[in-house]
Amino acid sequence: MLKLQMQDFIIIATFTLPSELAIAKSRLESEGIECLIKDELTIQSYNFLSNAVGGVKLFVHKSKSERARTILKEGGFLKDNDSNLTSVEKYLNNPQNLKKLKRVSLILFGLIAIIAVIMVTYGIINRPTTIQKIANYDWCLDHIVYNNEEYYPNTIEGEVQLRLLYQCNEKLNFSRDGTLSIPGFESRKIISKWMVENDGIKVYDSDTLDFVFNGTFEVQVNNRELILSSPSTTFYCFLN
Structure with missing residues (x-):
């Protein structure tokens, strides 16, 4: 009900303290003018917020605003027209x-x-396209699953390599020229070719273990993991 009434009420004056407003409100009500108040409880509880919230606001019905101003002027509550209103309140009225x-x-x-x-x-x-998601990062191959068996990479090169602790040495590398380097499994690296096919990638022309790595793979990729799945083989990778 109050919300409906407020649509027809305007600010007639503002006061720093609720006690000041109470006298003006009493004077108007004695003249038969209904009043509404806003921010009284806030300032009663926190006096220091008075300036911040624009003081305690006294509302009267639009139809009685001129008479209310006259009464408040006569009582010394208003020195001149709208003098107690802030510039914002005057604008909104x-x-x-x-x-x-x-x-x-x-x-x-x-x-x-x-x-x-x-x-x-x-x-x-x-x-980002599938190529951008895959080719822009170094993917560390954790393991593959082939025919429901897990296999962990261990590339054997012709020369001794320094392997650092906590650093990935078994990387799945997708080159933009279409070359795919796959870590070895107790063997040297496998070199294949790759291309985007529909929503996945196609791996082909693997120089060894082609029956394991050749095929069309479904791609699941996010900021941390890459999973490539074909009917027989699944790669599980993470960002290096």
Whole structure:
């Protein structure tokens, strides 16, 4: 009910303390003018917030605003027209200003909506492709599963290599020229070719163990993990 009434009420005066407002309110009500108050409890509890919230606000019905001002002037509560109102309150009491604010709000809302659409469209257009997601990183091969058996990589090169603790030495490398380097399994590295095919990748022309590595793989990739799955073989990789 109060919400409906407030639509027809305007600020007639503001006061620093609730005690000051109480006298003015009593005077108006004695003249048959209904009053509403805002921010009284806030300032009663926290006096230091009075200036921050614009004081305690006294509202009267629009139809009785002029009479209320006259009574408050006669009682010394108002020195001149609207002298107790802040500049913001005076602005908001003007219906024309409220219409302007509504128009500005609609324009701002429209601009925000347009910017949001542009950002979403830009994100979709610039979404990384499968090649970018895979080829831009060094993927450490943890293990593969072939025909339900797990195998862990251990590349054997012709020369002794220094293996550092906590550093991945078994990397799955997707080159942009279409070359795929796969770690060995108690053997040297396997060199294959790869290409994007539909939503996955196709591995072909592996120079050894082609029955394990050749095929079309489904790709699951995020910022930390890469999983490549074919009917017979699955690669489990993570970022180095």
